[in-house]
Amino acid sequence: MKKAILIILIILIVIILLIFFKPENNSIDYNKSLKNELSKIDCYDKRNLNRYINYLDSNPDLYLEDVVIRVNLNLDKKFYTSTTKSSFLNKNYILVNKYIYLPEDYVPDNLVNAKLEYSRDGMMLVEEALLSFEKMYYAAKKDGYKIRIMSSYRSYQYQVNLYNNYVKKDGVDAADTYSARPGFSEHQTGLCVDIDDGIINYQSFEKSRSYIWMKNNSYKYGFIERYPKGKENVTGYSYESWHYRYVGEKIATYIHDNNITFDEYFILYIKK
Ligand SMILES: [Zn+2]
Incomplete structure (x- = not known):
């Protein structure tokens, strides 16, 4: 009996944690709004979307416009590659x-x-x-x-x-x-x-x-x-x-x- 109560408690805690943190949904929302912001930039190129996101990840202090410009310049790739x-x-x-x-x-x-x-x-x-x-x-x-x-x-x-x-x-x-x-x-x-x-x-x-x-x-x-x-x-x-x-x-x-x-x-x- 005690065991059953414990299992129910654990399940409850997991459900509560999922309700509060919703990790997946949050990151989907974040990517959606990021994509929305990026696409407003003049030289945005949708083929580069994943590269913008990765570049921003490693350069979080940059303005979004600079992220787009630098990726379009291929600066996320090593020199003399993708020439x-x-x-x-x-x-x-x-x-x-x-x-x-x-x-x-x-x-x-x-x-x-x-x-x-x-x-x-x-x-x-x-x-x-x-x-x-x-x-x-x-x-x-x-x-x-x-x-x-x-x-x-x-x-x-x-x-x-x-x-x-x-x-x-x-x-x-x-x-x-x-x-x-x-x-x-x-x-x-x-x-x-x-x-x-x-x-x-x-x-x-x-x-x-x-x-x-x-x-x-x-x-x-x-x-x-x-x-x-x-x-x-x-x-x-x-x-x-x-x-x-x-x-x-x-x-x-x-x-x-x-x-x-x-x-x-x-x-x-x-x-x-
Ligand atoms: Zn010179």
Whole structure:
């Protein structure tokens, strides 16, 4: 008899616990409302729903919009996995990063030589980008600052040699933190420059007077800081104070005013 009462008691307790906690129902409700919130976001892609949920799980502090943007960038996957070929060749708004690459034989149209007045010998850029750089150079000069191109267009083959040398020296893992793999370098677009001020090494550009000028003015000429400080998780690159990318005045101004990266801009307004 005592045993029967005990069993009934246990069953009662279990029922009460189930009524109060309803674990399954709660998580279904949560996922439903999360899906609802996510789907309101502009660049939401329903094929990525499970990836958004998983990414939010491991990054609970992010805004939902950032979760969507980052997953759409494939940042929930390892670098150099899930890669796609760029479909924006010869456009100022082409994105190249650790998931989007350029064909081996891609050489941008309209590459022209930079003048020695503001460049190392043999530097080439896409004409529109170079004309804008030139304007920026003269504006900086007028204000009393110097900028100089130390690296610009680099061919696929050049990047092969560069990357392989780094790998030989430091190993793949280390090389991947500071050098792009061939095809994945923005320098192959002919739309970006590494600059210095003619005084200190380009890798210390951040410490130069010219850096402040660039920070306040480069967007007016269509150039942005491509790998900003604090955005390493989005760009996949360590901070590079010397690397500027031409995207045109309109996009550069938006990126500057809203303090976002070009990767984010691309997902928000170009790829969608
Ligand atoms: Zn660079």
